[in-house]
Amino acid sequence: MEKKIRIGICGYGNLGHGVELAVNRAEDMELVGVFSRRDLPGTASGVPAINLKHVLEYKDKIDVMILCGGSATDLIDQGPELAHHFVTVDSFDTHPRIPEHFANMEAVTKANNTAAIISVGWDPGLFSLLRVLGDSVLPEGKSYTFWGKGVSQGHSDAIRRIPGVKNGKQYTIPKEEYLEAVRSGKGTDAPGNEMHLRECFVVPEEGADLKAIETAIKTMPNYFVGYETTVHFISEEEFAKKHSGIPHGGFVFRNGKTDDTTGHVMEFSLKLDSNPQFTSSVLTAFARAMYRLHFEQGKCGAFTVLDIPFAMLSPKSPADLRKSML
Amino acid sequence: MEKKIRIGICGYGNLGHGVELAVNRAEDMELVGVFSRRDLPGTASGVPAINLKHVLEYKDKIDVMILCGGSATDLIDQGPELAHHFVTVDSFDTHPRIPEHFANMEAVTKANNTAAIISVGWDPGLFSLLRVLGDSVLPEGKSYTFWGKGVSQGHSDAIRRIPGVKNGKQYTIPKEEYLEAVRSGKGTDAPGNEMHLRECFVVPEEGADLKAIETAIKTMPNYFVGYETTVHFISEEEFAKKHSGIPHGGFVFRNGKTDDTTGHVMEFSLKLDSNPQFTSSVLTAFARAMYRLHFEQGKCGAFTVLDIPFAMLSPKSPADLRKSML
Numbered sequence: 001m002e003k004k005i006r007i008g009i010c011g012y013g014n015l016g017h018g019v020e021l022a023v024n025r026a027e028d029m030e031l032v033g034v035f036s037r038r039d040l041p042g043t044a045s046g047v048p049a050i051n052l053k054h055v056l057e058y059k060d061k062i063d064v065m066i067l068c069g070g071s072a073t074d075l076i077d078q079g080p081e082l083a084h085h086f087v088t089v090d091s092f093d094t095h096p097r098i099p100e101h102f103a104n105m106e107a108v109t110k111a112n113n114t115a116a117i118i119s120v121g122w123d124p125g126l127f128s129l130l131r132v133l134g135d136s137v138l139p140e141g142k143s144y145t146f147w148g149k150g151v152s153q154g155h156s157d158a159i160r161r162i163p164g165v166k167n168g169k170q171y172t173i174p175k176e177e178y179l180e181a182v183r184s185g186k187g188t189d190a191p192g193n194e195m196h197l198r199e200c201f202v203v204p205e206e207g208a209d210l211k212a213i214e215t216a217i218k219t220m221p222n223y224f225v226g227y228e229t230t231v232h233f234i235s236e237e238e239f240a241k242k243h244s245g246i247p248h249g250g251f252v253f254r255n256g257k258t259d260d261t262t263g264h265v266m267e268f269s270l271k272l273d274s275n276p277q278f279t280s281s282v283l284t285a286f287a288r289a290m291y292r293l294h295f296e297q298g299k300c301g302a303f304t305v306l307d308i309p310f311a312m313l314s315p316k317s318p319a320d321l322r323k324s325m326l
Numbered sequence: 327m328e329k330k331i332r333i334g335i336c337g338y339g340n341l342g343h344g345v346e347l348a349v350n351r352a353e354d355m356e357l358v359g360v361f362s363r364r365d366l367p368g369t370a371s372g373v374p375a376i377n378l379k380h381v382l383e384y385k386d387k388i389d390v391m392i393l394c395g396g397s398a399t400d401l402i403d404q405g406p407e408l409a410h411h412f413v414t415v416d417s418f419d420t421h422p423r424i425p426e427h428f429a430n431m432e433a434v435t436k437a438n439n440t441a442a443i444i445s446v447g448w449d450p451g452l453f454s455l456l457r458v459l460g461d462s463v464l465p466e467g468k469s470y471t472f473w474g475k476g477v478s479q480g481h482s483d484a485i486r487r488i489p490g491v492k493n494g495k496q497y498t499i500p501k502e503e504y505l506e507a508v509r510s511g512k513g514t515d516a517p518g519n520e521m522h523l524r525e526c527f528v529v530p531e532e533g534a535d536l537k538a539i540e541t542a543i544k545t546m547p548n549y550f551v552g553y554e555t556t557v558h559f560i561s562e563e564e565f566a567k568k569h570s571g572i573p574h575g576g577f578v579f580r581n582g583k584t585d586d587t588t589g590h591v592m593e594f595s596l597k598l599d600s601n602p603q604f605t606s607s608v609l610t611a612f613a614r615a616m617y618r619l620h621f622e623q624g625k626c627g628a629f630t631v632l633d634i635p636f637a638m639l640s641p642k643s644p645a646d647l648r649k650s651m652l
Contacts, residue, residue: 128651266594325454
């Protein structure tokens with residue numbers, strides 16, 4: 001049996017729990033421990049829970065550290081700190097700050113002979129890969145990304161901050177007519193806000209002013225203004241029964257032509273019962289690639305999903321992949 | 327302006343014509359010429375048509391040679407011959423012989439400090455990439471590939487060889503009920519032949535025995551036996567009007583779960599007005615990657631699509647891709 005890839009998890013929210021599941025199910029990996037700033041009472045699978053202040057004691061015991069910090073703000077500080085000592089994988093998703101985070105990680109990893117991959121997940125991540133593939137294969141064309149149907153955490157949080165709201169969840173939903181226009185190759189010039197609906201399920205506090213809550217949601221700048229938004233008030237029981245999951249998904253399309261009359265449609269879509277569990281599975285596959293990149297090929301520096309050949313994601317050998325999957 | 331990538335095309339059937347279109351539309355590429363065993367009267371775009379016997383005179387004038395031989399048999403001989411002298415890209419698609427072709431190309435390219443990528447296109451090719459991605463991200467699951475709706479050249483040729491058949495075309499069509507079963511995450515255990523229909527359009531010779539033709543088609547071993555097959559007899563005019571294109575496409579699915587109750591569906595699909603033109607566009611993007619791999623990174627040897635990071639397919643810079651597409 002070959003040596004297993006020794007994985008550490010840093011952060012124990014939804015994402016950390018998902019990575020714990022994925023790593024424990026991967027035959028070529030071994031989960032060394034879960035690190036947290038908090039003193040965790042334990043972990044779901046029984047692997048050690050370790051306070052983050054002891055992380056340097058694990059420098060030679062962990063090959064790849066998967067950063068599952070709760071927010072992008074965590075990652076922008078924690079990423080460079082941990083990349084001083086570890087090969088890291090993160091899911092940094094604050095789009096305008098990606099070049100800055102990449103530059104930080106590039107500097108730290110080059111100076112310390114480590115390696116890091118940033119912005120891994122499904123968007124950014126798998127969707128980015130498909131956007132680049134579409135743009136490269138069909139240079140004369142147009143790309144479209146749709147999100148949903150799925151829960152937007154940011155919008156759900158925004159709803160829950162409104163006075164009189166006890167609980168709330170927002171689903172982003174692609175409008176069927178735009179999906180069809182793009183899937184048929186006809187395309188659309190509609191902006192993103194027109195191509196999506198926002199559907200909100202709200203549990204009001206007793207005696208709350210429902211009309212005022214609805215208005216507060218629909219007129220919230222940056223979040224809901226410009227979107228077709230529907231608001232449903234429901235009971236706490238119904239909320240618990242129907243809206244406790246974190247499903248998500250979406251679509252990446254490329255419509256392009258190869259001569260004046262010959263068109264093509266490429267479509268990639270995801271339907272996910274659990275957004276964090278799927279994201280965790282993507283992080284885990286790219287952790288395998290980073291192990292190979294750094295420890296087998298000797299590479300240092302910062303990377304993104306666009307730099308990783310797919311053969312490196314698989315536990316199978318290149319010859320086996322050529323024989324069975326090509 | 328940076329130096330353009332100098333491309334040669336070897337073979338001038340549908341695929342060669344498609345590559346000619348794609349390379350002429352790529353701003354970072356220059357098409358040097360089209361090579362053929364025949365003395366071509368000229369090319370569609372006016373680039374030089376050159377007899378293959380002069381190919382060695384172009385050794386220092388071409389960076390990447392795209393092999394567009396008409397059949398897999400062409401490629402298995404021509405590939406190693408040309409890879410002695412050139413960096414090559416081919417679309418070898420005889421699945422059971424891929425390991426053999428890879429080994430041949432690996433030996434020649436290593437011995438001669440060249441590089442080759444084999445089996446580029448959409449299947450093998452993009453579909454292979456998506457199969458590996460699905461298998462790597464959702465290791466507990468099942469993959470499905472559907473082909474069509476589209477023209478199967480091999481089956482159309484087989485029909486045209488039947489006595490009494492003047493012209494014929496066969497469409498492979500995925501059955502909607504199986505697509506839906508897989509797309510919903512329910513999955514299926516049906517074998518590939520049950521998941522597809524074969525629809526045939528036949529122009530009979532005058533006075534031909536239609537019943538005999540239909541029976542000959544439906545009972546043809548390896549091609550039609552085991553498939554639900556329909557045969558339509560049509561006039562030459564209708565054939566020319568409705569069945570002169572070479573559309574194709576298909577679907578790759580991965581259904582998988584990340585814990586006992588949490589499932590996910592990944593779907594990739596193509597709808598192509600012209601199978602050879604799209605395949606040509608894929609070959610052209612991977613020719614760009616091979617230029618970089620060999621001439622910028624100094625790599626030699628045989629490769630497949632599974633070895634190529636997507637950033638290398640794009641004419642855009644890595645920093646630009648991170649900023650605009652990640």
